[in-house]
Amino acid sequence: MHVRRGAKHSTADKVAPLAPPDNRIVRCSWPSNPLAIAYHDEEWGVPLHDDRGLFEFLILEGAQAGLSWDTILRKRDAYRRAFDGFDPAKDARYDARRTAKLLANPDIVRNRLKIASAVANARAMLAVQEEFGSFDAYLWRFVNGAPIQNARRGHGDIPVRTAESDALSKDLKKRGFSFVGTTICYAMMQAVGMVNDHLVSCFRYSALRPDDRAAAAPPRTADRHPGVIENPSAGAGANSSPGFARACPGRRSKSARPGVRRRDRRR
Numbered sequence: 001m002h003v004r005r006g007a008k009h010s011t012a013d014k015v016a017p018l019a020p021p022d023n024r025i026v027r028c029s030w031p032s033n034p035l036a037i038a039y040h041d042e043e044w045g046v047p048l049h050d051d052r053g054l055f056e057f058l059i060l061e062g063a064q065a066g067l068s069w070d071t072i073l074r075k076r077d078a079y080r081r082a083f084d085g086f087d088p089a090k091d092a093r094y095d096a097r098r099t100a101k102l103l104a105n106p107d108i109v110r111n112r113l114k115i116a117s118a119v120a121n122a123r124a125m126l127a128v129q130e131e132f133g134s135f136d137a138y139l140w141r142f143v144n145g146a147p148i149q150n151a152r153r154g155h156g157d158i159p160v161r162t163a164e165s166d167a168l169s170k171d172l173k174k175r176g177f178s179f180v181g182t183t184i185c186y187a188m189m190q191a192v193g194m195v196n197d198h199l200v201s202c203f204r205y206s207a208l209r210p211d212d213r214a215a216a217a218p219p220r221t222a223d224r225h226p227g228v229i230e231n232p233s234a235g236a237g238a239n240s241s242p243g244f245a246r247a248c249p250g251r252r253s254k255s256a257r258p259g260v261r262r263r264d265r266r267r
């Protein structure tokens with residue numbers, strides 16, 4: 001935390017320093033507008049365990065394919081209204097008439113395949129919930145139940161896909177989901193906190209590392225949070241993790257986040 005120590009501010013050392021002005025916060029470079037900044041600061045990478053929320057990200061990430069994430073963020077509220085709050089039980093019952101209504105909605109991405117996919121994915125999700133108890137329980141198995149803690153030094157270190165997203169994509173497709181390619185899956189994994197892909201320099205990075213939070217908190221018991229997976233290919237030497245960052249040939253040209261956005265415009 002930056003504390004001013006100028007002679008004219010002699011009380012600066014005596015009062016609790018305020019949070020620095022927003023422009024002094026170091027964050028990932030991809031958020032470029034207030035909506036994206038709020039999303040980055042409050043949501044992106046926060047572990048999510050709510051089926052409705054997870055379904056929302058599944059659908060929005062699929063809707064984003066070929067578009068910018070900023071576009072999807074702007075349409076997000078309209079999406080929630082159009083899709084009954086992303087309640088998969090409701091969405092799964094959409095008939096042709098309701099689908100036609102969605103296709104006529106100018107506030108969402110009016111792509112016939114994407115809309116049909118969303119409805120089919122809702123049905124597939126109900127089957128997953130039936131089998132695993134929840135979509136949450138199913139999804140988090142792909143990271144053994146805890147966020148993978150990466151140590152990205154720069155956006156160039158962030159892949160568009162990983163072995164975990166490959167496995168998730170393959171399994172989702174097997175279960176009848178669509179618009180769930182591995183890069184879409186990885187973008188979702190980043191968004192719902194299955195991986196911590198904030199840059200180490202970003203103020204959210206430590207906030208989302210359980211060990212760091214424990215270290216910063218008053219000592220309690222032996223409070224090491226179990227289940228934190230250190231990614232062996234992206235530790236302190238993240239820049240030298242060719243196997244992790246390089247095995248990612250397909251970058252989506254117009255996408256908007258680390259893992260899915262071009263190097264100069266990452267999110």
Ligand SMILES: [Zn+2]
Pocket residue numbers: 027028040197198199202203204205
């Ligand atoms: Zn960040």
